[in-house]
Amino acid sequence: xxxxFKLKDHEYESLLIARRxxxxxxxxxxxxxxxxxxxxxxxxxQHDHYSTLATSNRVKxxxxxxxxxxxxxxxxxxxxxxxxxxxxEIVPEQISDMEQLITNLQQLISINVDDINRFxxxxxxxxxxxxxxxxxxxxxxxxxxxxxxxxxxxxxDVVAGLNRHYPYSSDLVHVLGYxxxxxxxxxxxxNESNYTGTTHIGKLGVEKSYENTLHGDxxxxxxxxxxxxxxxxxxxxxxxxxxxNIHLTIDVSLQLIALNALAGRRGSIxxxxxxxxxxxxxxxxxxxxxxxxxxxxxxxSYSALLTSKDKPLIxxxxxxxxxxxxxxxxxxGLIALDxxxxxxxxxxxxxxxxxLKGHSHRYRDWKKEGHGHTGLHKAITQSCDVYFxxxxxxxxxxxxxxxxxxxxxxxxxxxxxxxxxSGLLPSKEWKKRxxxxxxxxxxxxxxxxxxGYALTxxxxxxxxxxxxxxxxxxxxxxxxxRTSNVITNESNQLPVKxxxxxxxxxxxxxxxxxxxxxxxxxxxGGTAWRSGLNAGYEFAGKTGTAQxxxxxxxxxxxxxxxxEEFQDHALFIAFAPVEKPEIAIAIIVENGGGxxxxxxxxxxxxxxxxxxEKQLIGKSG
Amino acid sequence: MEERSLAxxxxxxxxxxxxxxxLCIVGLxxxxxxxxxxxxxxxxxxxxxxxxxxxxxxxxxxxxxxIARWSVGIYxxxxxxxxxxxxxxxVGKGAQRWLDIGIFRFQPSELMKLAVPMMIAYYLADKSxxxxxxxxxxxxxxxxxxxxxxxxxxxxxxxxxxxxAGFSVLFIAGISWRLLSALGILAAAAAPxxxxxxxxxxxxxxxxxxxxxxDPLGAGYHTIQSKIAIGSGGFYGKGWLNGTQSHxxxxxxxxxxxxxxxxxxxFGLIGVLFVIFIYLFIISRSLYIAVNSQHTFGxxxxxxxxxTFFVYIFVNMGMVTGQLPVVGIPLPLISHGGTSIVTxxxxxxxxxxxxxxRRFLSF
Numbered sequence: 005x006x007x008x009f010k011l012k013d014h015e016y017e018s019l020l021i022a023r024r025x026x027x028x029x030x031x032x033x034x035x036x037x038x039x040x041x042x043x044x045x046x047x048x049x050q051h052d053h054y055s056t057l058a059t060s061n062r063v064k065x066x067x068x069x070x071x072x073x074x075x076x077x078x079x080x081x082x083x084x085x086x087x088x089x090x091x092x093e094i095v096p097e098q099i100s101d102m103e104q105l106i107t108n109l110q111q112l113i114s115i116n117v118d119d120i121n122r123f124x125x126x127x128x129x130x131x132x133x134x135x136x137x138x139x140x141x142x143x144x145x146x147x148x149x150x151x152x153x154x155x156x157x158x159x160x161d162v163v164a165g166l167n168r169h170y171p172y173s174s175d176l177v178h179v180l181g182y183x184x185x186x187x188x189x190x191x192x193x194x195n196e197s198n199y200t201g202t203t204h205i206g207k208l209g210v211e212k213s214y215e216n217t218l219h220g221d222x223x224x225x226x227x228x229x230x231x232x233x234x235x236x237x238x239x240x241x242x243x244x245x246x247x248x249n250i251h252l253t254i255d256v257s258l259q260l261i262a263l264n265a266l267a268g269r270r271g272s273i274x275x276x277x278x279x280x281x282x283x284x285x286x287x288x289x290x291x292x293x294x295x296x297x298x299x300x301x302x303x304x305s306y307s308a309l310l311t312s313k314d315k316p317l318i319x320x321x322x323x324x325x326x327x328x329x330x331x332x333x334x335x336x337g338l339i340a341l342d343x344x345x346x347x348x349x350x351x352x353x354x355x356x357x358x359x360l361k362g363h364s365h366r367y368r369d370w371k372k373e374g375h376g377h378t379g380l381h382k383a384i385t386q387s388c389d390v391y392f393x394x395x396x397x398x399x400x401x402x403x404x405x406x407x408x409x410x411x412x413x414x415x416x417x418x419x420x421x422x423x424x425x426s427g428l429l430p431s432k433e434w435k436k437r438x439x440x441x442x443x444x445x446x447x448x449x450x451x452x453x454x455x456g457y458a459l460t461x462x463x464x465x466x467x468x469x470x471x472x473x474x475x476x477x478x479x480x481x482x483x484x485x486r487t488s489n490v491i492t493n494e495s496n497q498l499p500v501k502x503x504x505x506x507x508x509x510x511x512x513x514x515x516x517x518x519x520x521x522x523x524x525x526x527x528x529g530g531t532a533w534r535s536g537l538n539a540g541y542e543f544a545g546k547t548g549t550a551q552x553x554x555x556x557x558x559x560x561x562x563x564x565x566x567x568e569e570f571q572d573h574a575l576f577i578a579f580a581p582v583e584k585p586e587i588a589i590a591i592i593v594e595n596g597g598g599x600x601x602x603x604x605x606x607x608x609x610x611x612x613x614x615x616x617e618k619q620l621i622g623k624s625g
Numbered sequence: 626m627e628e629r630s631l632a633x634x635x636x637x638x639x640x641x642x643x644x645x646x647x648l649c650i651v652g653l654x655x656x657x658x659x660x661x662x663x664x665x666x667x668x669x670x671x672x673x674x675x676x677x678x679x680x681x682x683x684x685x686x687x688x689x690x691x692i693a694r695w696s697v698g699i700y701x702x703x704x705x706x707x708x709x710x711x712x713x714x715x716v717g718k719g720a721q722r723w724l725d726i727g728i729f730r731f732q733p734s735e736l737m738k739l740a741v742p743m744m745i746a747y748y749l750a751d752k753s754x755x756x757x758x759x760x761x762x763x764x765x766x767x768x769x770x771x772x773x774x775x776x777x778x779x780x781x782x783x784x785x786x787x788x789x790a791g792f793s794v795l796f797i798a799g800i801s802w803r804l805l806s807a808l809g810i811l812a813a814a815a816a817p818x819x820x821x822x823x824x825x826x827x828x829x830x831x832x833x834x835x836x837x838x839x840d841p842l843g844a845g846y847h848t849i850q851s852k853i854a855i856g857s858g859g860f861y862g863k864g865w866l867n868g869t870q871s872h873x874x875x876x877x878x879x880x881x882x883x884x885x886x887x888x889x890x891x892f893g894l895i896g897v898l899f900v901i902f903i904y905l906f907i908i909s910r911s912l913y914i915a916v917n918s919q920h921t922f923g924x925x926x927x928x929x930x931x932x933t934f935f936v937y938i939f940v941n942m943g944m945v946t947g948q949l950p951v952v953g954i955p956l957p958l959i960s961h962g963g964t965s966i967v968t969x970x971x972x973x974x975x976x977x978x979x980x981x982x983r984r985f986l987s988f
Contacts, residue, residue, distance in 0.1 A: 020754055020755070021754070021798070028797070036905060043855065043897050047855060047860060048859070058875075061869070229873065230874045230875075
């Protein structure tokens, strides 16, 4: 310390240092005062402002999506269920480098090219700040692995949810339709606030048309979230109202029998209860697996469905348009009887063909040698074409049009799923409007046997058959007969809907036609007599064969020489029992050949089940 | 020679020790909450406190003369270590700051926080004050060398503190106001040059400071969230462990640089005033020690250490309250961290040494 005293003015220096220290102390005091003022400003003056910000930081209103109602068949079988599942979801807005993220995720969980493609597709349709799934149906191991590493992936989370599943897969797809992820297009048709939190929506079939019933009402919870948006705790909760369950009119056992009988061929089968319009069977074949659509189908599978020659995506039952063929004849007969142009026993001569006066064109009968003397009964049981050429000619297109439209042809039936085609019931006005041409008499002739412009959907045929069975009473077909509340179990029976009856009042006419239809099956020479053998009950029917290509004059239609896709469609309509009808059936087998050979046996199988087994079950139960 | 008290014999300054202990306890309480009740972390922090206090008491046993004798050696060692870091250092959080010496990792830049004021105080102590121009130039060189080496790591916060430590000593040594303003002007002129040498993230921090709302999800996020934490705390705070900003992780770096915001959120203005009071108490006591030191070395060094301690506090609180740009400076004795605690305590050890080795006989 000795050096310290050399050449130094000790007093002066210590004074200098002291002054500097005091000055520093003053500066410290001022700066601390500024700091305190700042904290005071933030905590006291701006407190409300920052409190609000802190609250909006942590409290979020989170929707609780309702659980979608289940769908049951009339026999109580579960057709659309909600299966618990885990998916890996990403909020794109929180991710800066998506590719890198996916690469990192792939080290934990298998994500294949299909998943990524589907994800990228979904990304384009994503609603803002909504998570987009990249993997579905994670197994427990995958959930565990991700959970451990969750902190590494902000904006990614495992989401537990319910996945719609259709155990009957393609068997009922055309009835149920399916749900799929909500996209931008759906938003226009829904109440958006009720769908916050809902990921899926009915896209087709019953799932779509009963969307409001099945969906329920969204619930809300006030949740505290952390910075990653993960819910820490629930502050307040308003429970959602689950969607109602739906009970279909479909009878699964009958549906499966029909499907089995159709044996994978293209076609459609409809059976409906004539008393209340309940659709018991609704087959459109082939179908497809709706489960693939629930979380987005990959484009390869989708284009395979789109380009398939069998057109599985088309709902043939309500969208397929087929010439009704001879199945139209009972109705033509009724119209003619009612119009008084014919009486039941009045006969025409059938040489196997018919020509209009002054024309050389021969309209041929399916039976080359002709039916000879033919009355209405024989014309129906043996399906004489010439008789109906003459009958149609006598009626004229205007009366035919008016009469058939009373049976629902040319208009939608009003069934409770969307997408129904109205078919085509031609008239003079229609032809002028659509084709700009006048109506030719020859076209009236072929209308008599259900060819030409006339097109019907299988559902329309079943509907018309039910009208015949009901002697003019018209009941609207339906696929859902009741809904039930999940919580209270209360059932809500949907009303049976009758519309204006057919204006044919004379019961004799109905008796005569129904008797003729009975004899198609049970009478001598009936076209479907084989299908009526030893039935043990009586049913009425009418075969039909719809031409796919026209056969040139004098040319024979030889089934074995024609490629399958150009073969005739086989049709059959039926109802049973004859006296007090309960069930009406329409069957179309595309390119199935003759109605009596291909379509009628299917009806027999179904009716055997319905009339014999079902009744037994019904009685014992 | 007067009779010395037991505390003086043990070279402990009771008021300073009390202030430090209270601060450590407050620090542990806040840290417990900020770390989401991580008791393990509290345990480790307590051990660090214990070691640091031991270091403090050990240094207090040395006489100021001995400390003065060590100054040059420590300074040179520090410079060498800083150079070593550049070549052999571990990279942590994007900067080369750490030196792994087997048992523990060590940050040589921390050492410089003490070595620089020691070196300058030692150099100026036997010269006449205020220092001449040539000596001033030399002193600035003593400061600039470590500051540039640390800034290169890059560690803007520590280099700022080291510079502060050096210039505090210089200021206390009485350099004239004219020179001081000249240096200020020079610094202002050097600012664009500094800007040019800044790393991208450092530039961003400055820009963000000027307008935090400009980048609410990036660099401005820290400031916005910490202001929300502070403001929402109000007068009384939300209560211990009840801070939503910190517990729900909205507040980043909440157990280290931004722990002050946790304090504000949970204990409100009252808690802040209490902590500031303790800091002021420690600072006042330290300045008292400085003024009452019997030799120039002690006065210069004690003042330098104290002013650095204050800058530490002020820069951290200024940053957290959104008044200063975000630089990585922890809140002394409250933030979680290792080497900086030891450095701080070593500084207080020097203060205690200066105060308890006084002779009461006048020369």
